[in-house]
Amino acid sequence: MGNRIPRGDFEWVxxxxxxxxxxxxxxxxxxxxxxxxxxxxxxxxxxSCMVLIQFCAGYLVKDLSWQWLFFWAYAFGGCVNHSLTLAIHDISHNVAFGNKFIQWNRWFAVFANLPIGLPYSASFKKYHVDHHRYLGVDKLDVDLPTDFECWFFCTPMRKLLWLFLQPIFYALRPFLLNRLAITQMEVFNFLTQLAVNFMIYTLWGVKPLVYFIVGTFLCMGLHPFSGHFIAEHYVFMKGYETYSYYGPLNWITFNVGYHMEHHDFPSISGLKLPMVRKIAPEYYDNLPYHNSWVQVIRDFIFNDSLGLSSRVKRSPKKALKTF
Structure with a gap:
């Protein structure tokens, strides 16, 4: 993509x-x-099939050597878990059971969370609503990097480190930028995950839990799937703050690459988002998009014009007046 913006402060609009x-x-x-x-x-x-596959895999790795366990956690288990996080993203928009059964969607998200090993589905739902409602709004959209992240992770090696540690920053940002009260569903999410983790440990030992949690961490960090974190809203071309990706990895990530379409129609399941572009091609075909998440990661690391501050920001005062 051309017309790159210079690295520096956020692009305020x-x-x-x-x-x-x-x-x-x-x-x-x-x-x-x-x-x-x-x-x-x-x-x-x-x-449900993905959750079952992961629990079967957890049973199979309980007697593996540690090196093979880490290999399969990165090469397979983490991929499935990352895909499950994107399913949870879809479920947060009530597309599993519809708006008439909102609580069923919340409970099902907790179920989808189980192989991930760490309770997060309820918290994700709470903050993801604000990401859509207040896209790019300072202190309200916790998808935006903090000032510290932008200041420190500014060289290729540091950006590489940030990509590896990305799950930690995503977990910490809500507490640093826009901490919201803990909900009953978050407590339920935590207790359910704790109970299942304890049951797995009691029956199969510690290795399945390591397989789940380490796989989640690795594949949400420095991994081809994680290119979508950068591809979605980092400004690769001035004047555009959301981008789609139309490559083959959409097949196993619930079409999260159709991100322009998703923000236009968040109540449409990822599995149906390609139909939006097919029905209204003139609204999407002329917009910039990505062909490769691996290329996105490479550009982010090595291109000096791209950094953690390559994001659009809006004033919270204007946003609150708008809504």
Whole structure:
């Protein structure tokens, strides 16, 4: 992509996010898109199979040597777990059971969370709502890096380190930027995960838990799948704050690469998002997009014009007035 912006402070804008207006225009022109909204009947069965596969894998690794356990945690288990985090992302928009059964979606997200090893689905839901509502808004969108991250992780080696530690920063940012009260669902999420982890440890020992948790950490850090964290909202071309990716990794990540489409229509399941682009191609085909998450990671590390501050920011005062 061309027209790269210079590295420095965040790119402050004083306009509303573009997704709201584009959604209105597309729905006015293509009302048939409304038929894509609502629950996806396939999602719950795909996720349930993935959870079952991971528990079977956890049983199989209990007698492996440590080096092979770490290998399979990175090469297989972590990939499945990363995909499950993206399923949880979809479920947070109530597309597993629909808006009429909101609590079923929350409980199912806790179920999908089990092989990940660390309780996070309820907290993710709580903060992800603000990511959509206050995209890029300072102190409200915790997807934005902190000032410390931007200041310290500014060289290729430090950006590489940041990519490896990325799961930690994503976990800490809500407490640093916009801490919200703990909910009953978060307590339920924590206690359920603790009980299942204890049961696994009692029956199979510590290695399955290491397989789950280490795989999650590694594949949400320096891994091809994690290219979507950079690809989605880091400014690769001035004037554009959200980007899609249309490559083959979408097949195993619930189409999270269709991110422009997702922010335009968050109530549409990832499995149906390609239909949005197919129905309204003139709204997406001329927008910049990524072809490779691996290339995105490489560019982020080695291109001096890209850094953690390569993000669009908005004033919280304007955002709160808007909503």
């Amino acid at each position: 004083y306009t509303d996010q573009p997704h709201t207006q584009r959604r209105k225009e597309i729905l006015a022109k293509y009302p048939a898109i409304k038929s894509l909204m609502g629950p996806d009947p396939h999602l719950k069965w795909i996720v």
